[in-house]
Amino acid sequence: MGKTALVTGVTGQDGSYLAELLLAKGYTVHGIVRRSSTFNTERIDHIYQGPQASRRTFVLHHADLTDGVALVNLLREVRPDEIYNLGAQSHVRVSFDAPLYTGDVTGLSALRLLEAVRASGSGARVYQASSSEMFGAAPPPQNERTPFHPRSPYGCAKVFGYWATVNYREAYGMYAVNGILFNHESPRRGETFVTRKITRAVARIKAGLQDRLYLGNLDAVRDWGYAPEYVEAMWRMLQRDEPDDYVVATGEAATVRQFVETAFAHADLDWSRYVRYDPKYERPSEVDALIGDASKARELLGWQPHVRVAGLAEIMVDADIRQVADQLAGATVRIDR
Numbered sequence: 001m002g003k004t005a006l007v008t009g010v011t012g013q014d015g016s017y018l019a020e021l022l023l024a025k026g027y028t029v030h031g032i033v034r035r036s037s038t039f040n041t042e043r044i045d046h047i048y049q050g051p052q053a054s055r056r057t058f059v060l061h062h063a064d065l066t067d068g069v070a071l072v073n074l075l076r077e078v079r080p081d082e083i084y085n086l087g088a089q090s091h092v093r094v095s096f097d098a099p100l101y102t103g104d105v106t107g108l109s110a111l112r113l114l115e116a117v118r119a120s121g122s123g124a125r126v127y128q129a130s131s132s133e134m135f136g137a138a139p140p141p142q143n144e145r146t147p148f149h150p151r152s153p154y155g156c157a158k159v160f161g162y163w164a165t166v167n168y169r170e171a172y173g174m175y176a177v178n179g180i181l182f183n184h185e186s187p188r189r190g191e192t193f194v195t196r197k198i199t200r201a202v203a204r205i206k207a208g209l210q211d212r213l214y215l216g217n218l219d220a221v222r223d224w225g226y227a228p229e230y231v232e233a234m235w236r237m238l239q240r241d242e243p244d245d246y247v248v249a250t251g252e253a254a255t256v257r258q259f260v261e262t263a264f265a266h267a268d269l270d271w272s273r274y275v276r277y278d279p280k281y282e283r284p285s286e287v288d289a290l291i292g293d294a295s296k297a298r299e300l301l302g303w304q305p306h307v308r309v310a311g312l313a314e315i316m317v318d319a320d321i322r323q324v325a326d327q328l329a330g331a332t333v334r335i336d337r
């Protein structure tokens with residue numbers, strides 16, 4: 001019998017890659033989808049078998065991380081071996097506009113889920129999607145021993161989720177781990193995160209559909225990795241004998257400006273002709289530099305990244321160019337000026 005996993009945030013970037021990985025490993029995967037007025041399953045439609053399929057290894061459930069009773073009921077029904085808590089309001093800039101909501105969904109929901117595990121009598125192992133944003137103002141390189149200094153409501157909420165996870169491990173002997181992941185991107189990255197915003201703009205500029213790209217702080221330093229490689233690290237964390245917390249990162253630093261240069265150059269475009277500054281994309285308090293030291297993950301999980309920032313930018317630009325070409329071939333495209 002294969003294992004059963006429950007994935008919150010299965011419709012997101014990481015959830016979609018993780019579901020693919022677990023299915024390939026023979027798991028039955030249950031995913032939580034929140035109700036929305038438009039379809040929100042675009043990233044997982046290609047692996048969804050439909051409610052009428054004879055043998056379903058990928059099952060979707062309507063629920064919401066803010067509904068603790070629904071979580072308890074779902075855990076009693078699904079009886080997972082592993083739970084991956086990836087659901088979150090994950091946009092840092094938006095967390096300044098919706099701080100209480102972010103605190104609830106991104107922070108308190110981690111505790112809600114841990115408590116639901118206890119209340120349902122589940123012995124499931126729990127992965128909590130913690131973030132390098134917890135380090136915030138702490139100088140790089142950051143590792144598992146670096147003190148947290150979050151710089152946004154999102155970062156504060158993730159610190160709460162981190163400590164709730166550690167506490168349930170210590171208090172109840174639960175197998176609960178934190179993956180402290182640095183920024184990771186892909187062609188499935190949400191369109192308002194900076195990398196995807198840039199690569200999508202490159203593709204649209206190349207196709208003549210857009211002639212400006214407005215950005216905020218170009219000096220921020222990030223450690224950008226490739227999302228499909230990072231979900232492998234999540235899985236490895238839950239296969240160890242003992243639960244523990246791990247930093248997952250490439251260790252390579254780049255500024256937003258360098259990512260812009262690489263992405264535009266890959267499409268033979270001079271970025272300085274198109275990129276303009278708009279203060280609206282600045283944050284009230286910025287995280288200046290995140291560069292991870294993932295030695296522990298390398299040594300204990302045998303995990304290491306292969307895609308580096310330049311290759312990542314190229315993968316994303318190529319994918320966005322293909323997507324724009326497909327749209328132009330088959331549909332009306334709105335022209336943003």
Ligand code: NAP
Nearest residue numbers: 009011012013014064065086087088090129131181183184
């Ligand atoms: P994402 O693309 O923004 O996906 C977030 C997921 O959470 C989506 O499936 C979203 O559903 C779901 N969600 C939001 N609110 C919910 C609610 N109230 N109830 C149930 N589900 C809800 O994020 P990601 O990049 O895949 O990241 C996955 C996790 O890792 C997140 O917790 C994020 O904070 C964390 N993280 C990400 C990074 C990174 O660089 N990507 C780094 C460190 C940590 P909809 O599709 O309906 O919106």
Ligand code: F7E
Nearest residue numbers: 090092131132133182183192193194195215216217220281
């Ligand atoms: O910003 C700067 C911005 O929104 C990166 C989330 O997955 O990773 C992500 O959080 C940098 C920041 O990601 C624009 O000020 C400039 O310094 O792509 P981002 P993030 O804030 O690092 C962490 C690890 C997570 O956990 C989060 O869930 O880029 N920047 N101009 C801009 N950022 C955006 N979004 N848009 C701009 O126009």
